[in-house]
Amino acid sequence: MINAIKVEQLTKKFGNINAVDNISFEVKKGEFFGFLGPNGAGKTTTIRILTGIINATSGKVSIMNHDIGRHKLEAKKLMGVIPEVSNAYMDLSGWINMMFQGELYGLHRKELYALSKELLIDFDLYSRKDQKVKFYSKGMKQRLIICMALLNRPEILFLDEPTSGLDVSSTFMIREKIRNINSGGTTIFLTTHNMEEASQMCERIVIINKGRIAAVNSPENLKLTVKKLQSIIVAFDRDMDKKSVYSLPGVKDVEKVGDKMRIFTEIPGELVFHLVDFARENDLKILTLNTLTPSLEDVFLKLTKEGNG
Amino acid sequence: MFLEQLKRAWVVCKKDIRIYFFKAPVLIFGILFPIFLFLAFGIGRDLSVGDLLPGMIAIALFFTSAAIVPLIAPWETRTKTLERLVSSPILISTIILGDILASFLFGIIITVIPVIVGIISGISIKSLYIFIPGVLLASFCFSSLGSLMSTPPSDTPANTNMISTVIKFPLVFISGIFIPLGDIPVWGRVFSYISPLTYFTDLVRFSIDKKNYFPVGIDFLALFIFSLIFYILAVKLHQRNIPRRI
Numbered sequence: 193m194i195n196a197i198k199v200e201q202l203t204k205k206f207g208n209i210n211a212v213d214n215i216s217f218e219v220k221k222g223e224f225f226g227f228l229g230p231n232g233a234g235k236t237t238t239i240r241i242l243t244g245i246i247n248a249t250s251g252k253v254s255i256m257n258h259d260i261g262r263h264k265l266e267a268k269k270l271m272g273v274i275p276e277v278s279n280a281y282m283d284l285s286g287w288i289n290m291m292f293q294g295e296l297y298g299l300h301r302k303e304l305y306a307l308s309k310e311l312l313i314d315f316d317l318y319s320r321k322d323q324k325v326k327f328y329s330k331g332m333k334q335r336l337i338i339c340m341a342l343l344n345r346p347e348i349l350f351l352d353e354p355t356s357g358l359d360v361s362s363t364f365m366i367r368e369k370i371r372n373i374n375s376g377g378t379t380i381f382l383t384t385h386n387m388e389e390a391s392q393m394c395e396r397i398v399i400i401n402k403g404r405i406a407a408v409n410s411p412e413n414l415k416l417t418v419k420k421l422q423s424i425i426v427a428f429d430r431d432m433d434k435k436s437v438y439s440l441p442g443v444k445d446v447e448k449v450g451d452k453m454r455i456f457t458e459i460p461g462e463l464v465f466h467l468v469d470f471a472r473e474n475d476l477k478i479l480t481l482n483t484l485t486p487s488l489e490d491v492f493l494k495l496t497k498e499g500n501g
Numbered sequence: 502m503f504l505e506q507l508k509r510a511w512v513v514c515k516k517d518i519r520i521y522f523f524k525a526p527v528l529i530f531g532i533l534f535p536i537f538l539f540l541a542f543g544i545g546r547d548l549s550v551g552d553l554l555p556g557m558i559a560i561a562l563f564f565t566s567a568a569i570v571p572l573i574a575p576w577e578t579r580t581k582t583l584e585r586l587v588s589s590p591i592l593i594s595t596i597i598l599g600d601i602l603a604s605f606l607f608g609i610i611i612t613v614i615p616v617i618v619g620i621i622s623g624i625s626i627k628s629l630y631i632f633i634p635g636v637l638l639a640s641f642c643f644s645s646l647g648s649l650m651s652t653p654p655s656d657t658p659a660n661t662n663m664i665s666t667v668i669k670f671p672l673v674f675i676s677g678i679f680i681p682l683g684d685i686p687v688w689g690r691v692f693s694y695i696s697p698l699t700y701f702t703d704l705v706r707f708s709i710d711k712k713n714y715f716p717v718g719i720d721f722l723a724l725f726i727f728s729l730i731f732y733i734l735a736v737k738l739h740q741r742n743i744p745r746r747i
């Protein structure tokens with residue numbers, strides 16, 4: 193079976209910056225693939241190269257066996273693209289935007305009408321189809337862009353942070369739709385800096401940092417790592433020894449951070465009660481107490497350490 | 502594939518017509534500006550409509566056909582529609598051709614107005630077989646020039662408008678519009694030769710009363726060569742600069 197996407201030693205330089213630094217990976221047909229990384233990791237740059245919008249400095253990209261450098265048009269016909277910052281034409285109606293997009297891909301009128309209607313109904317936009325896009329809400333605009341990207345029935349759908357800046361219900365709806373599209377057999381390439389989104393949605397996750405692949409991971413493993421890295425920050429009115437809190441149930445590790453302690457645990461909810469009891473027994477006052485979910489940086493460090501050791 | 506891309510260019514052109522024909526900067530720089538320019542320099546010099554008409558037609562086509570296309574690239578950069586457009590299966594040269602086509606049509610439509618003014622005043626265009634192909638070729642030529650002026654990767658339509666005005670404005674004065682070429686001193690005529698507008702004005706003069714300066718064949722050849730240069734340069738520079746706009 194051929195891969196949907198094959199990337200070999202891809203590098204993109206902007207002046208001295210290596211935005212993408214010699215990365216290689218493959219995405220299988222029908223896979224829901226996640227590309228996870230913090231701001232500036234090189235996600236958007238990678239997606240732009242894969243979709244033929246910018247050229248790589250070096251390396252090779254194949255989309256369904258079409259080399260993106262040499263057979264750009266053929267490759268582009270097979271994909272749907274939802275760029276990170278992108279808009280439909282504000283001065284045109286949702287419907288005209290759909291017509292324009294469909295005609296760019298050479299759809300026939302009858303098919304285009306039928307499919308546009310179906311998609312707009314499915315994404316809850318049909319009743320507003322004749323209104324100019326400038327009057328749409330942010331969530332509606334994003335849904336329209338997704339509809340437009342689906343018009344050519346793509347075999348691979350590229351989404352660059354499709355839910356960033358949307359509210360909970362729009363996010364929920366869009367995630368649900370993307371899942372359905374994937375169930376229909378479409379390969380999904382999704383970038384995000386949201387660990388929860390990546391572990392919820394994707395089958396396989398590549399973690400990228402500073403243009404390099406930091407880890408290839410399964411969502412289960414990612415969830416587990418996140419869980420392991422949960423912590424509580426606590427400060428007492430007296431200086432306490434690290435060892436004294438080690439014995440509390442659920443404590444994995446303790447770090448001194450200034451006058452505070454950072455206690456790693458997989459069960460932060462329960463540990464809070466133990467800490468309160470501990471304070472009472474030792475006649476301590478709790479000055480501050482916060483639970484901390486790990487940042488993407490924490491997860492990287494952990495995963496890369498595990499990878500190396 | 503060529504035919505397919507040509508159809509896509511038409512799709513891009515239709516989109517441009519819908520969006521840009523009625524934008525304020527197009528109406529100001531494409532229609533009001535040339536009217537004022539004309540009033541300021543043409544009227545009050547005791548010239549008849551017959552003397553003014555070639556200049557009127559030349560200015561109308563020159564400004565309107567080069568009015569829309571410089572706006573499109575910066576506008577689409579600013580409104581973030583460019584990246585999706587570039588991700589679709591069309592060549593950059595196709596996008597450029599579509600944009601030029603929209604400008605081309607706008608120029609032709611507006612040019613009908615001074616032609617009608619002429620007819621009402623009793624001046625008809627006698628050599629339509631020269632005039633019509635001349636208008637078509639010149640409109641393409643000026644639109645390509647407009648596209649070329651929008652290649653700097655700016656996202657501010659006002660910037661490209663300024664560039665295009667700075668280039669267009671002086672051309673009006675060296676192209677035999679207000680003063681026939683034969684009356685310009687020889688050293689000034691040298692500049693006229695490098696302006697595509699010169700050759701179009703000359704064609705219009707021929708079409709109305711055969712008061713042309715160059716042979717008609719030279720006019721067509723010059724406009725053709727300018728068109729080719731402008732189009733190819735515009736495509737090359739846009740190909741280089743579009744990734745920088747995104």
Ligand SMILES: Nc1ncnc2c1ncn2[C@@H]1O[C@H](COP(=O)(O)OP(=O)(O)OP(=O)(O)O)[C@@H](O)[C@H]1O
Nearest residue numbers: 206209211229230231232233234235236237238385
């Ligand atoms: N056109 C450009 N010119 C110069 N540098 C660029 C350009 N595009 C991206 N970069 C740089 O390349 C690096 C990667 O950027 P990229 O946009 O790919 O990151 P990202 O992972 O998408 O980040 P975010 O989560 O913020 O969207 C950054 O350091 C960025 O500043």
Ligand SMILES: [Mg+2]
Nearest residue numbers: 235236237276
């Ligand atoms: Mg990005």
